[in-house]
Amino acid sequence: MTMTTADSGVSAYAANHSETEHKQITPAFMFTLALVVVALAAGMVVTMGLGGLILWAVGATWIMLALLVVMTAGG
Numbered sequence: 001m002t003m004t005t006a007d008s009g010v011s012a013y014a015a016n017h018s019e020t021e022h023k024q025i026t027p028a029f030m031f032t033l034a035l036v037v038v039a040l041a042a043g044m045v046v047t048m049g050l051g052g053l054i055l056w057a058v059g060a061t062w063i064m065l066a067l068l069v070v071m072t073a074g075g
Contacts, residue, residue, distance in 0.1 A: 044052030 041053070041056045044056050046052075048055065
């Protein structure tokens with residue numbers, strides 16, 4: 001009688017990621033990133049007025065959609 005994966009358990013075939021190190025993003029980096037994003041948005045509004053705000057919103061929407069596609073693609 002042959003042995004199947006169900007008989008032996010899938011743990012022998014699954015990758016073990018328990019020893020990988022998880023790097024954390026520092027709060028200082030996130031604060032700096034938020035400051036840059038707000039400064040870019042304010043700069044576009046100052047230079048282009050309401051059109052700059054609209055362009056900023058459209059660009060942010062496309063970036064968020066691209067991020068969602070990347071996060072949900074593949075396995």
